[in-house]
Amino acid sequence: MFDYTVVTDKNMEEAIRSIEESLKEEKFGVLWSFDIKEKLQEKGLDYQKEFRVLEVCNPQEAYRILNENEMAGYFLPCKIVVYEDSGQTKIGMPKPSAFISLMNDGKMKQFAKDIENRLISCINKSI
Secondary structure (H helix, E strand, O other), X not given: OOEEEEEEOOOHHHHHHHHHHXXXXXXXXXXXXXXXXXXHHHOOOOOOOOEEEEEEEOHHHHHHHHHHOHHHHXXXXXXXXXXXXXXXXXXXXXXXXXXXXXXXXXXXHHHHHHHHHHHHHHHHHHO
16 A cells, blocks of 8 residues: 555544644654645635645655655655545555655665654554
8 A cells, every 4th residue: 555544533623733743743844734625616626525735844854865865855745634535534644665665775765664654653643
């Protein structure tokens, strides 16, 4: 699987606040929160599902990874999504290890797996 996704009993706003708090504990910050529903409606499209994309970054880790292999920058920043699906709020992310595996670089795979585990921990704390 390329993703890690969980279901939470929290509503969208509670889930977003919770994931932001758990990310701070791991020194990740939210660079940008993209509200897809709002943007599509702004463009005249009748999209009704709540769907937010949080672009997250830990500056020290980004620095470390980019100094090792600048091509890894193609996968930065990491994304965490919070959305509603069939009446449930879900929190998920594409796994960094799935993207980095495309590079065929063993050291980068290890970096990505470490970041992935930390982000999964953040998601699990937030449910």
